[in-house]
Amino acid sequence: MSYAEVASKGPKQTPEEAAAPQPPQVVVDDSTSTSSLIDVDTPSVRTVPSDFAEQDIQTETQADRIEREEAAKKVREKAEALRAEADLAKKKAKSKAKKADTWLTKRFENMGDGPAGALAAANLIAVIGLSGWLGFKAWGLYERGRLSWKDVGLGLGVLGAVGAVEGAFTNYLYKAKGKGKDQ
Structure with a gap:
């Protein structure tokens, strides 16, 4: 026996029970106010001035940001110095290899x-x-x-x-x- 057959043998629903529930109604009255919402056209909306980065430090967050930026700048400068050092060592090694190459070639030339x-x-x-x-x-x-x-x-x-x-x-x-x- 199926569920539909079992359900059809039971008591019938009343029309109120069978009806879908009513959707909620919005009650409009004068107590709802939009005054708490921000109006973007008024000067109450704050924007960050363009010279914000140059202003005096006023918060710990700003101080931490400036500290991180300075540390990152030092790391970049150190990396550039190491890169320049590596380039110089590479040029020296290339020069030595060329000298050895020239020396060996001269030995075979003299032969x-x-x-x-x-x-x-x-x-x-x-x-x-x-x-x-x-x-x-x-x-x-x-x-x-x-x-x-x-x-x-x-x-x-x-x-x-x-x-x-x-x-x-x-x-x-x-x-x-x-x-x-x-x-």
């Missing part, structure tokens, strides 16, 4: 074609030898079933580091030889 060619050939032979040796070791580990991704990564890391050093070395050698041809 004749014979020794420079021999040095380049020795470098190439060393890289090929290292690659061959690492390959031989990797093949041995593979045959024994002990080659892991860690070993492969280590070998590739060694080859990458050697390649980076060789690239820098060759770059200086070519720079030096390029300058020697121009002069």
Whole structure:
């Protein structure tokens, strides 16, 4: 049995009970006054004068605000000083690196074609030898079933580091030889 069937078997409502409640009525009389509301057109509304920040301190809140602003200003000045110091250190480091670069390039410039060619050939032979040796070791580990991704990564890391050093070395050698041809 449903709720509607059960409810229909009970006592009937009277028309007063079935009717919706009456909405509240607003009683208008002379006792309601709007005099307590603020009229924005009258001079009673206060605004802050434009020279408020320059006025004398009158409250603790103003004093705290000024104190916070001064502390923030000091922090900004200190950060600017540190930034300037860091820029100066960066310029000095760049200058030192350029001096070292120039020194190394001059050493390779002074080297004749014979020794420079021999040095380049020795470098190439060393890289090929290292690659061959690492390959031989990797093949041995593979045959024994002990080659892991860690070993492969280590070998590739060694080859990458050697390649980076060789690239820098060759770059200086070519720079030096390029300058020697121009002069």
